[in-house]
Amino acid sequence: MKLSQLLEQIEYTCVQGGLDKEIKSVVYDSRKVTPDSLFLCIKGAVSDGHKYAKEVVEKGATVLVVQDEVEVPEEVTVIRVENTRYAMACISAAWFGHPAEKMKVIGITGTKGKTTTTYLVKSILENAGYKVGLIGTIEAIIGDEVIPAANTTPESYIVQEYFAKMAEAGCDCVVMEVSSQGLMLHRTAGFVFDFGIFTNIEPDHIGPNEHKDFDDYLHCKGLLFKQCKVGIVNADDEHVQQVLEGHTCTVETYGLHDNADLWAKDLKLVTGKGVLGIDYEVQGLMDFPVEIDLPGKFSVYNSLTAIAICRHFGVSEENIQKALRAAKVKGRIEMVKVSDEFTLMIDYAHNAMSLESLLTTLKEYKPKRLVCLFGCGGNRSKLRRYEMGEVSGKLADLTIITSDNPRNEEPQAIIDDIKIGIGKTDGKYVEIIDRKEAIAYAIHNGQPGDVIVLAGKGHEDYQEIKGKKYPMDERDLIRDILAGK
Ligand SMILES: CC(=O)N[C@H]1[C@@H](OP(=O)(O)OP(=O)(O)OC[C@H]2O[C@@H](n3ccc(=O)[nH]c3=O)[C@H](O)[C@@H]2O)O[C@H](CO)[C@@H](O)[C@@H]1O[C@H](C)C(=O)N[C@@H](C)C(=O)N[C@H](CCC(=O)O)C(=O)O
């Protein structure tokens, strides 16, 4: 592709060299440069792409896009921009032929509920006959191809590459999680979202390499509403007006009160055989009853968000009801039937905030006992261990402390840290270091009316021990335990 074509959407200064060049690849990692590459120098958290300038030219890069000065031979074209990450998003969009314009693009931002809501939207739209691509924390789904994710919102080049593959695979729409880091680092620049969604915001992701403070976090979430046509936001979130500050889209709201355009009323907790759910009435822009086999108030928010989005696609009430009834999200309050007498679920809560919101929600079902099984990741914050121990000790009737991903730490040392937290409460606990044995203990000792939560591993299908990932899927462990293996 011609260099000038790639630069059409950005402001730049050509510092040296000419614009009449044919580009054979767009690259942001020096290790992937080949002859006639355009190389983007990105300043990262660990490294700085500018320092590879000489090396990439030796490998055949003919154009460098920079934000700082570089010294390279005069025949190499140097394009200077204000921000190379932003430029990368625009150049990538051009490189892949602006694929976002060929589909409806739905972006979901917020502290919690993004992953769950993307899958609910996908289920509803597919049930109504749409072909839907997905990008998020667990994976990217492009037709029949499933690519495990490294980031919730990948680098802009990858976003555009996935979009192009989706358009080629015949997708009508794409639903993606838009993390605040993704917005901050321009991973989703270079195109306009048809729909931008805001779920909620709580202090999180604040620290080195993430956001400098809560205001910055709020500001970054708000960027989505300057880059979408229709904004659909949670009217009940106390920060919604700050998130919408300076928005350029039309705005629609959802929530649990009649001040919202689409709202839910008459919430009823439902306990079935081995399943917890919630029923409610949709009001406002639509009017129909919903029954879902996902528990708690936050499942009302997530499903209502999905309904608010799918309304714009003309999906019938009947199709929405049918899809939500069957909806399941891997590792997100995923109920696994092990008994008619008690309920067991796999969830990804791996910090105190999500564990607390999950256990509090489950307590509303008044279980005979709330049993919480979890461990904590090695080589991760120790604070998480104390805090999760304390939350579980406070809210669960029994905690089963076990291993998560020990990584390079001793599993017993992690358990000992969790015990410090739980020791601040009078919560009852047992410790069983092997996760499968711990799950077997939970199942074999399940009592009628119990709710058992396996927290922390969610969708993960491995256990990481000393730098190696061993296959371990909790669904398989449960199957084996039930089969007596
Ligand atoms: C802190 C951070 O955001 N890191 C991400 C990032 O690294 P970086 O851009 O800072 O890269 P770097 O290693 O400093 O390198 C800078 C540049 O030099 C280049 N380089 C580097 C080495 C070399 O030899 N040659 C070379 O050219 C790199 O390709 C890059 O262009 O780029 C990587 C590849 O695109 C990401 O995978 C990586 O995410 C890491 C895994 C991460 O943990 N990110 C977190 C903070 C994150 O983004 N999380 C959010 C939210 C998650 C959620 O709540 O759901 C997300 O969207 O995932």
Ligand SMILES: Nc1ncnc2c1ncn2[C@@H]1O[C@H](COP(=O)(O)OP(=O)(O)OP(=O)(O)O)[C@@H](O)[C@H]1O
């Ligand atoms: N709307 C919600 N409000 C509060 N908590 C929620 C909500 N939805 C889900 N949760 C809880 O938070 C956990 C994470 O949910 P989910 O994966 O959908 O969120 P996410 O925004 O994608 O989070 P992450 O940034 O970790 O990927 C769930 O396992 C559940 O315990």
Ligand SMILES: N[C@H](CCC[C@H](N)C(=O)O)C(=O)O
């Ligand atoms: N089961 C996991 C959750 C990981 C969440 C991830 N964001 C991280 O902190 O690496 C662990 O603690 O190992």
Ligand SMILES: [Mg+2]
């Ligand atoms: Mg997610």
